[in-house]
Amino acid sequence: MTKSIIQSQRPEKTEEHRREQRLIVTIDGPAGAGKSTVAKLLALRLGYLYLDTGALYRAVAWKVRQAGVDPSDHEAVATLLPATTVTMEYRPERARVSVDQQDVTEEIRTPDISRLASVVSAIPAVRDWLLPVQRRIGSAGGVVAEGRDLGTRVFPAADVKFFLEADMEVRAARRHRELTAAGHAAPLNETRRDIHTRDTQDRSRDIAPLVPASDASVVDTSVLTAEQVVDRMMAVIAAKL
Numbered sequence: 001m002t003k004s005i006i007q008s009q010r011p012e013k014t015e016e017h018r019r020e021q022r023l024i025v026t027i028d029g030p031a032g033a034g035k036s037t038v039a040k041l042l043a044l045r046l047g048y049l050y051l052d053t054g055a056l057y058r059a060v061a062w063k064v065r066q067a068g069v070d071p072s073d074h075e076a077v078a079t080l081l082p083a084t085t086v087t088m089e090y091r092p093e094r095a096r097v098s099v100d101q102q103d104v105t106e107e108i109r110t111p112d113i114s115r116l117a118s119v120v121s122a123i124p125a126v127r128d129w130l131l132p133v134q135r136r137i138g139s140a141g142g143v144v145a146e147g148r149d150l151g152t153r154v155f156p157a158a159d160v161k162f163f164l165e166a167d168m169e170v171r172a173a174r175r176h177r178e179l180t181a182a183g184h185a186a187p188l189n190e191t192r193r194d195i196h197t198r199d200t201q202d203r204s205r206d207i208a209p210l211v212p213a214s215d216a217s218v219v220d221t222s223v224l225t226a227e228q229v230v231d232r233m234m235a236v237i238a239a240k241l
């Protein structure tokens with residue numbers, strides 16, 4: 001890419017250069033692989049916006065539940081969307097998410113909504129509705145966008161793509177810790193079963209399934225701290241400039 005060639009001729013590549021370049025960085029991977037923690041840290045280091053696309057699917061799931069719509073009725077779900085407003089208000093710690101002016105930031109983090117988000121995310125009308133929203137937020141660059149299909153579908157021409165993996169036991173334990181800290185304690189077995197079911201659904205759906213983009217750097221985070229993962233990512237980003 002012309003942009004990379006020009007940049008590689010610069011004598012030094014400082015943090016400031018990276019910030020000015022306003023790259024699109026994508027991070028995909030299964031639940032519990034550490035995407036959110038790492039994406040937030042990486043966005044901080046780069047001075048970029050952190051785009052949590054899972055929150056958008058969670059917001060749609062919240063609306064489906066609120067409206068009492070059966071998620072297997074795709075037409076009914078599709079009918080809900082045009083009259084729905086989802087907004088994300090950026091905050092350093094976590095974006096505030098509202099649906100139809102109601103703040104749902106905390107409510108969309110329950111295990112129930114996680115399950116429903118995975119189900120509604122397989123509905124083509126939902127993905128089609130959220131695609132331009134994500135592109136509008138991220139296409140100007142200067143963004144670290146995290147989810148399942150960012151490198152393959154939302155930003156196929158992203159400057160740098162990552163795919164995070166981790167052992168199932170590590171992912172289950174991480175998610176369990178997060179849920180417990182947020183006051184949604186459930187037995188570890190249940191958390192493990194939930195993320196296994198969600199992964200199977202996310203990987204096997206017909207549209208935009210969870211797969212690494214062919215040009216993504218795959219990082220196994222099982223035995224790494226978040227800081228170590230971010231250091232590796234920064235090395236990949238620096239090498240690509």
Ligand code: DC
Nearest residue numbers: 053054055057117118121147148149
């Ligand atoms: O990242 P998360 O756990 O908040 O995502 C919740 C669900 O949303 C996930 O199980 C699948 C779906 N999702 C998706 O299909 N595509 C994305 N880019 C992000 C999330």
